[in-house]
Amino acid sequence: MLKQNLQQKLLQKLSPQQIQFIKLLQVPTVSLDTRIKEELEENPALEDISLTNINEPEEQYPDRDPDEDTYNSDDEKGEMDEFNIDDYLQEDNVNDYGSRYDQNGDDEDERKEIPIAVQSSFFESLQSQLDLLPVSDKDFSIGKQIIGSLDDDGYLRRPIMSLTDDLAFSQNVMAEDEEVEDMLKVIQSFDPPGVGARSLQECLLIQLRKKDANDPIIKKAITVVEDYLDEFTRKHYDKLERSLNMNSIELRGVVNEILKLNPKPGDSNEVSTKQMQVIPDFHISNNDGTLIxxxxxxxxxxxxxxxxxxxxxxxxxxASQKDKKMKEAVQFVKQKLDSAKWFIDAIKQRQQTLLKTMNAIMQYQYDFFLTGDDKNLKPMILKDIADRIGMDISTVSRVANSKYVQTEHGTFLLKSFFSEAIQTESGEEVSNKEVKKILEEHIGEEDKRHPLADEKLTDILKEAGYNIARRTVAKYREQMNIPVARLRKEL
Structure with a gap:
């Protein structure tokens, strides 16, 4: 039986403007230009003034810095207006967003592209070495298949049988496993040394055997890698001294020789084209003790x-007469004008939100930005900043996750300023980054022949007034990518 009834529900819906703003807010400065270009290509009603010959009168904003926008605490987000023809018939020389910025104000150095070294890739280098060998067509095909099967580190992770099958099915080359093995040995003689290895042990042995075979240190290093690699990686040096009948000085020479080897030969000839370019979203300068x-x-x-x-x-x-095509044209133009206005407003709102959030972070961590000392970092979580600026925690998170600030003490990811609180014996709350800094200092100053265990580090922190458990010390050590005491041991 069908029934009709009325219900009241509270639903949270995002407007197109809010969705536009959320997407733009999490885009870092380095990617913003690409996002704007995409919008310019999709929406012909949106224009970039910097690409036109419009000259804005400078006297309208005589005190404006052409290169940077300075934070103003009175700037507040305006509400989106509904569609109005008057919004689009404004004078270009006054109200267009962004006209206050001098189009020639950007520093010339910022426009320069980062030069990338032109060099043959790892695989191209191997292929060129194969091209110079006087081998048969069959062996050439086998060698080419082996090179194409190497991973980025220069290792051959696939079984010989799989290579034989690939040659038969994809290239119609019937080869025996022994022929592939022989050609693999040829590839292993290529530069960089160690290429074509099937394991770390084989990679190290290939490199050692290319050195002076009459050197006693090389001979012992080969023995260590062949028979005692597990003990070497675990740094059981006492066992190595007893097993190989060596003293600590001889073992130190063998260890140093092995440490010179490259465990990833594929990286040695590769110039990465994926250079990470960090463009700071904010700049903080110190003007006689006042942060700007x-x-x-x-x-x-x-x-x-x-x-x-x-x-x-x-x-x-x-138009006096509006047929169907005319109405469709009006609707299309209206949609593009709306979209352009929404995008401009979203960019402006993004700018205000970034400044508002970063200003709150700067005020909260004022002592750190003045000194650059990690010990001056206060405990700070996303809610602390969200409460200060009256915004949602998710908004602060979007700003902090991918934005950088340049200071006189370096360039930092905003996320790095957030940390949990630890209570000292005196009842004072300090940042866990302060504890990590102390741990890092003690580990850096330790005697590497007798590195400090986690229990000893816990005792040192307790003596300094930081009452934390050993498992917490281990967690902080792992977060800083510092190995356990045994693996930090040196001869």
Whole structure:
């Protein structure tokens, strides 16, 4: 039986403007330019003033820094207006967002592209060495198959039988496993040394056997890698001295020789084209003890609504007769104008949110930004900043996860300023980063022949007033990528 009834529900829905803003907020400065270019390509009603010949009168903003936007605590987010034809028929020289920035204000150095060294890749280098060998067509095909099967580290992870099958099915080359093995030995003679190995042990042995075979240290190093690699990796040096009848000085020479080898030969000839370019979103300068926060000018692009689309909409809107095609044209132009206005407003709102959030972080960690000392970092979680700026925790998280700030003490990821609190014996709350800094200092100053165990590090921290458990010390050590005491041991 069908029934009808009325219900009241509270639902949270995001407007198109809010979705646009959320997506833009989490984009770092280095990717913002790409995002803007995508929007310019998709929406013909949006224009970039910096790509046109429009010259804005400088006297309208005589005190404006052309390169950077300085934080103003009075800036607040405005509400999105509903569609109005007057919004699109504004004067270009005053109200277009971004016109306050001098289009020639960007530093010339910022526009220079990072040069990338032109060098043959790892696989191209191996292929060129194979091309120079006087081998048969069959062996050449086998060698080419082996090179193509290597991973980025230079290792051959696939079984010989699989290579034989690949040759038969993909290249119609019938080869025996022994032929593939023989050609693999040829590839292993290529540069860089160690390439084509099937394990770390084989990789190290290939490199050692290319050295002076008459050197007694090389001979002992080969013995260690062949028979005692597990003891070597676990740093059981006492067992190695007894087994090989060596003193500590001789063992130190063998260990140093092995440590010179490259465990990943594929990396030695590869120039990475994926260079990570960090562009700071904020700049903090110290002016006689007063911190000044500025926003990177790349976060304030010079965008405007296209005048031609404004005039087109005005023409369509005033047309006396409107047929179906005319109405479709009006709807299309209106949609593009709305989208352009929303995007410009989202960029402006993004800029204000970034400044507001970063200013709260700067005020909270004022002592750190003045000194650059990690011990001055206060415990701070996302909620602390969210409460200060009156925004949601997720908004602060989006700002902190992918944004960088440049200071006089280095460039930092905003996320690195957030840390949990630890209570000292005196009842004072300090950041766990302060504890990590103390741990790092003690581990750096320890006697590497007798490194400090986690229990000893726990006792040192307790003596300093930090009452934390041994498992917490182990967790902090692992977070800093510091191995256990046994693996830090040196001869």
């Amino acid at each position: 926060l500025t926003l990177n000018s790349k976060n304030a692009p010079e965008l405007k609504v296209s005048r031609s689309y404004q005039e087109m909409f005005q023409h369509y809107d005033k």
